[in-house]
Each structure stands twice: as structure tokens, then as C-alpha cells.
Amino acid sequence: MLALSGSSYASPETIVPGVLWYDTSSNVLSSHGGGILKEGNTYYWFGEYMDSDPNNVLPVYEGHVTHQFVANTCYSSIDFVHWTFENNVLTQQASGDLGPGRVVERPKVIYNDLTGQYVMYMHIDSSMYDDNRVGVATCPTVNGNYTYLGGFWPLGNRSGDMTLFKDDDGKGYLLSNNGLSGINIYELTDDYLDVNSLATLVRKPGAEAPAMFKAGGTYYLLCSDSSWWTPNDNFYFTATSITGRWSTSKDFTPDSTNTWASQTTYVQPIQGSVSTTYVFMADRWNEWDFGNSMYIFLPLIVDGTTLTVDWYDEWTLDAETGEWAPVECTASTIHVESIVCSTVPIPRSQGMSYGEVTVTIYDDCGDRVVGAEVTGTFTGDFNETLTETTDDSGVVVLTTTTGFKQPSYTFCVDNVSHATLSYDPNDNTETCESY
Numbered sequence: 001m002l003a004l005s006g007s008s009y010a011s012p013e014t015i016v017p018g019v020l021w022y023d024t025s026s027n028v029l030s031s032h033g034g035g036i037l038k039e040g041n042t043y044y045w046f047g048e049y050m051d052s053d054p055n056n057v058l059p060v061y062e063g064h065v066t067h068q069f070v071a072n073t074c075y076s077s078i079d080f081v082h083w084t085f086e087n088n089v090l091t092q093q094a095s096g097d098l099g100p101g102r103v104v105e106r107p108k109v110i111y112n113d114l115t116g117q118y119v120m121y122m123h124i125d126s127s128m129y130d131d132n133r134v135g136v137a138t139c140p141t142v143n144g145n146y147t148y149l150g151g152f153w154p155l156g157n158r159s160g161d162m163t164l165f166k167d168d169d170g171k172g173y174l175l176s177n178n179g180l181s182g183i184n185i186y187e188l189t190d191d192y193l194d195v196n197s198l199a200t201l202v203r204k205p206g207a208e209a210p211a212m213f214k215a216g217g218t219y220y221l222l223c224s225d226s227s228w229w230t231p232n233d234n235f236y237f238t239a240t241s242i243t244g245r246w247s248t249s250k251d252f253t254p255d256s257t258n259t260w261a262s263q264t265t266y267v268q269p270i271q272g273s274v275s276t277t278y279v280f281m282a283d284r285w286n287e288w289d290f291g292n293s294m295y296i297f298l299p300l301i302v303d304g305t306t307l308t309v310d311w312y313d314e315w316t317l318d319a320e321t322g323e324w325a326p327v328e329c330t331a332s333t334i335h336v337e338s339i340v341c342s343t344v345p346i347p348r349s350q351g352m353s354y355g356e357v358t359v360t361i362y363d364d365c366g367d368r369v370v371g372a373e374v375t376g377t378f379t380g381d382f383n384e385t386l387t388e389t390t391d392d393s394g395v396v397v398l399t400t401t402t403g404f405k406q407p408s409y410t411f412c413v414d415n416v417s418h419a420t421l422s423y424d425p426n427d428n429t430e431t432c433e434s435y
């Protein structure tokens with residue numbers, strides 16, 4: 001995805017989850033925990049700026065750390081693939097909610113038709129996460145400098161991870177973790193600057209990272225469990241009305257994949273001339289190097305009221321037609337993925353052993369290669385060059401024909417050949433291994 005400087009993927013028109021992404025100026029794209037606002041045919045992506053600067057790492061309790069607020073960013077895109085940096089729309093202030101050592105997470109922006117203001121909500125906290133407020137900022141332009149208006153506990157409730165949702169009738173909703181029993185859904189006032197009433201509580205203690213979207217007549221609410229920055233199996237609820245009744249929760253990724261090692265952030269429908277693709281947007285956090293946190297964008301399949309997110313290494317999205325497709329990987333090279341050295345005792349030989357190595361061959365799509373001819377040399381206590389062909393698991397076992405007492409040896413792969421794929425030793429995880 002994006003101007004893919006440094007990526008091994010050839011096509012810049014595709015979305016590649018789980019690698020560093022770059023904006024159209026080739027800078028690292030930093031927009032985490034955020035959300036999308038669509039205006040005309042432009043998508044604006046707001047999010048948390050995160051970097052690898054150790055000065056921005058704040059200690060929390062239980063050995064955890066967090067990232068100090070530096071800025072909320074805004075990027076724009078027509079195709080949802082190439083993103084242009086617009087502005088740091090809200091930046092650190094000298095003191096107060098947005099001052100040094102503060103935490104600002106999961107910013108979302110919706111446009112208010114009555115006031116003509118863009119309204120940003122975000123989770124405002126101390127570095128210890130004991131403040132739990134929602135903060136509000138506004139701007140007359142989508143990508144301008146937002147003015148921070150302040151923070152509050154909605155209807156007196158604590159407010160952690162949050163999101164915004166603007167319904168088709170223009171009503172705005174704030175969804176936030178109430179720190180106790182689940183996700184509170186509040187109806188916003190007409191100007192979106194405050195909450196009006198509690199629409200409902202979606203009961204699920206610990207539910208975090210709420211993301212809501214509507215498809216057909218159904219509302220979908222995706223959430224994670226709470227496990228700091230470590231991913232868990234996320235889940236979703238459905239309802240035909242925001243006030244409920246909401247269904248019980250179900251997972252949308254296979255068990256124990258921990259949501260493809262990510263945490264839900266947002267779901268954006270890409271409505272095109274042919275169909276609508278729902279893009280599941282998530283963060284793969286890196287608590288020990290926040291600047292190396294990755295984005296996981298994947299197509300979210302809506303089937304009846306069932307949601308599924310499968311993994312694709314690379315996929316294409318056509319924002320004009322609203323269609324998506326997986327990119328099939330075509331292998332062209334092979335390499336040594338692993339070498340494991342061992343010895344095999346020779347029966348009734350007074351402690352002599354053969355040297356034995358297991359070599360595994362992979363292709364550049366990450367698959368095991370059958371029928372690759374591997375030639376390697378044992379040196380040290382042995383002096384033998386052997387050749388074998390990989391089996392159905394992409395593995396060869398090479399065993400010396402001579403023995404040695406408690407042998408010590410080095411094995412190096414000299415060459416790998418295959419009928420259609422060429423050997424690229426630069427891709428080898430290792431070429432030699434000693435025993």
C-alpha cells in the first residue's frame with residue numbers, strides 16, 4: 001500500500017497489511033487508533049501520531065508504557081490506498097489536557113451540518129489512565145488547526161476507548177468504554193459538542209476499541225477485550241436500532257489469531273459504482289517501539305448479519321467500483337529457510353556417529369518447495385558433499401556416509417536448483433550451520 005519505498009511488493013496499487021506504510025511524500029504514515037471522514041470523493045484519515053522517540057514513552061503501572069500525546073494527524077486519499085499528509089490538526093499544548101506527559105487516543109471527526117463545524121472527539125487521559133475523559137475540538141475546515149474546547153465525563157461516567165458514529169438522519173453518537181460494564185452509547189446534542197442522553201449500554205465488561213458501522217438495516221459494533229497493547233480475539237454485536245436490543249457477541253476472525261495480531265480501530269464502507277467494500281481498520285501496536293506500530297486493513301465480509309475478516313497478504317481495492325480482490329502471489333525464487341544439524345549414532349561402532357542436517361527450502365511467497373535439489377558440504381570432522389531432493393514438506397535430510405566419534409562439523413549449502421524457480425541465496429535465513 002502507498003508509496004511503497006522499501007517494500008518487497010511490486011505494485012503500489014495494493015493494500016499490504018502489517019508492514020510500514022508511507023505517505024505520498026515517502027514519510028512514514030502515522031495515524032493510529034483513528035477514523036475516517038468522507039467528503040465528496042475524498043477520505044480524510046484522522047489518527048494518533050506515534051513515533052519511536054524514547055522521550056515520548058511514558059511509564060504506566062504493571063511494567064507497561066504508553067505514548068505521550070504529540071499530535072493528531074490528518075491524511076487524505078481518493079483511492080484509500082495512497083495517502084497524502086494534510087496537517088497535524090491538533091498538537092501538544094503548554095499545559096492542561098493536551099500538555100506534556102498527557103495521553104490522547106482514538107481521535108474521530110464528524111461534520112455537523114447545523115453549525116458547519118468539524119467536531120473531533122478523543123480519549124483524554126493521564127499517563128496512568130486514571131483521568132478517563134472525552135475531549136472535544138472543533139474546526140471550520142476539515143484539515144485546519146482544531147481548537148480544543150475541553151474534556152468531560154459524559155453524563156458523569158468515566159470514558160476510555162471511544163468512537164463517533166453519524167447516522168443517516170444526521171444524529172451523532174459517542175460510544176465509549178465506561179470503565180465498568182461495557183460500551184455506553186450516548187446521543188450527542190444537535191451541535192455535537194456535548195452528550196444529550198444515554199441511548200443504551202452494550203454490556204461487556206472490559207470491551208475496548210469500539211467501531212460502529214451500518215450495513216443494510218443493521219448496526220454493527222466491533223470491540224476488543226482489554227489487554228493493554230497486546231491483541232486479543234475481537235468480537236462484534238448487531239442490532240436493528242442503536243438503542244438495541246444488541247445481540248450477544250461473536251468473533252469475526254478465527255480463534256486465537258488475536259484478530260490477526262491487531263486491535264480494531266474503525267470500519268469504513270467504500271461505496272462504489274458496483275458494490276461496497278467494508279474496510280476493517282486495525283492497529284498492530286508495538287509497545288516497545290510505537291513508531292513501528294503497523295496498520296491492518298482487511299476486507300470485512302458482511303453476510304446476513306455475520307461478519308468475517310480473513311487474512312490477505314496483499315489485496316486490491318478499487319474505490320471507484322467499490323470492489324476488492326486478493327492478490328495471488330506468484331513465486332519466482334527459492335531460498336534456504338532453515339538448517340538443523342544433528343548426529344546419528346552408528347550402532348555397535350564404539351561411539352561413532354554420522355553427521356546429519358535437515359534443510360528446509362521456501363519460495364518467495366512463503367511456501368515450502370517440493371522437488372528442489374539441495375547440494376551441501378560437510379567440513380570439519382567430515383569432508384563430504386551430498387545432494388538430495390526436497391520432499392512434500394520442502395525438506396531434505398543429508399546424512400554423511402562416514403562416521404566420527406563425537407563429531408564437530410560445519411555444513412554449508414552450496415547450491416539449490418529447481419525446474420522452474422531460481423535460487424536466491426540473498427534470501428537465505430542461513431547458509432551455513434555448525435554442530
Ligand code: DGJ
Binds near residue numbers: 161208227228229
Ligand atoms: C488499549 C487501547 O485500546 C489503546 O487505545 C490504549 O489505550 C492501550 N490499551 C493502552 O494500554
